[in-house]
Amino acid sequence: MKRSGLILVAVLAVIGIYFLVSYNSFVKKDEKVRQQWSEVQNTYQRRLDLTPNLVSTVKGIAGFEQSTLVAIAEARGRAQQGLGGEPTPENYNRQSDLQDSLAAASNRIIAVIERYPTLKGTEAYRGLQTQLEGNERRIKVARNDFNAAVAVYNSAVRSFPGNIAAGVLGFKPREGFQAVAGADQNVAIKFR
Template identity: 40%
Template sequence: MRSMSFLRVVLLMLALALLSGCGYNQIQQKDEATKAAWSEVLNQYKRRADLIPNLVNTVKGYAAQEKEVLIRVTEARAKVGQMNVNASDAASLAQFQQAQGELSQALSRLLVVTENYPNLKSDQSFRDLQAQLEGTENRITVARGRFIEAVQDYNTYIRQFPQNLTAMAFGHQQKPNFTVENEQQIQEAPAVDFGASQAPAAPAPAAVPPPVASTAANPAVAPAN
């Protein structure tokens, strides 16, 4: 009886040692790291979405006639808010990236349009929103970069021997990441440089140099030998 209990303890300890040596614990840690990194990506995208209603309302107060642009931004934000993204599913992640890219493009058009409204550009609330939007875009870039690194670390680890056997035994598969095409689509933050859309000033006319007397054209002033 005692021998059976002792044998069970030995087998349990052996199993735990094998699981630890084959990377099981590390796989769990890296899996959780990717989930945390993705949560931060969603957190920053949500922060941007929360800024948009205030931005739209501020612009509407000065440029209500830009109805089409305002509607596009609102619709793009609504589409993003309705998505249930699964970062472990490549198709779901691709749809999420596409929706975020469409929202970035709509914001870009909105901010370019505001160039035609000097009073809006000088409004303090609009300038504050602009600064917050710039900061959010930077945070999105950082969070997305950390997620990419976490997924790369996880995928690389579970493909190595003997971790690949452990991953296969427990059903751990490679995670999708931001693809190059989609990454290029959403890489650029919405344009917030209002001076960029201004037409370049016409070059000033070249100054006409004063006439210079030519000794060849006026023999009367030719120097004497």
Template identity: 35%
Template sequence: MRNKLLGLLAVPVLAVSLTGCGVNEVPTAEEAAKAKWADVQSAYQRRADLIPNLVKVAERYAQQEHDVLTEVTAARAKATSIQLNANDLNDPAKMAQFAEAQGQLGSSIGRLLVTMEAYPNLKSDQVFINLQSQLEGTENRINIARRDYNEAVRQYNTTIRTFPAMVAAKVIYNAKPMTPFEAKAGAENAPTVDFGKR
């Protein structure tokens, strides 16, 4: 009878001790970071989906800037060809490759949007203005999604490095730190457009 009573008491004590050692914290933080990464990918996909429409409208009104439009199309193709899944979030090299491709696309879009300022016929086209507005909104969504992802990665990486969750992270999950999204070198510089060539 005594052993039975001790066994019954051991179950709640074991449950409380497992909860206190971070057994649930680690996968919760990991899944939150993966969900935030999915938001980043969704924002990038929205941008990739908008670009063909923007390019079609802009080509009609900006034949003289064919090179910029070609660059945007090529950058989009490269950016959409590089895919990351949740298992790649621990690989800094894959994250860097993805960030580089997305950075090139963002830079190309910036040059295209600056081009609009030089050509009044583009400015007056309502379709182009609507697409520009959607792209600007999408760029803002991408920035917010990246920020949220980085915060989720920070929380996850902190969780797996602090006691008591680090015990579960190492012993049970063999958890590795995730890689935050980092801007590519030179991202702080605004795109330059040369309007001297026509």
């Protein structure tokens, strides 16, 4: 009788230690997901901060369509208001849509600028193009790193026996960034 009691205590201790270790592991992985989400937010903010300066530089050199500048300013404003929040699928999609609209508006600058051959060769244009491309690369890297952190977290939460501990401790799988519908199609660039 005493021996079975010791065995039961030992089994419960092992299970308790397992849950403690699992909990700490899930917390670390969840924090990594949150850290990577913050990095995505950081790159979005960089884009928001840099875009008006880049537009002002180019605007000072070439008097191009006011509607392009208005579209960028409006897209930036919407994207600025959309920053923050928890890393939820709804928030990813909302922020991704807002940031994609800002990126599209920014890309229109390049199309407009290419209509001005003298501007194309200037240092301002090269700097603008380099900065816009760099922003998009940074966002891509931040999203990839976020998706990698989500994959590590989800693997821990969904694989056996971690899934049992995750379910008991309230850790649920997360969603990462996914391509928007139509992203696999070529984008037609048309010049007026």
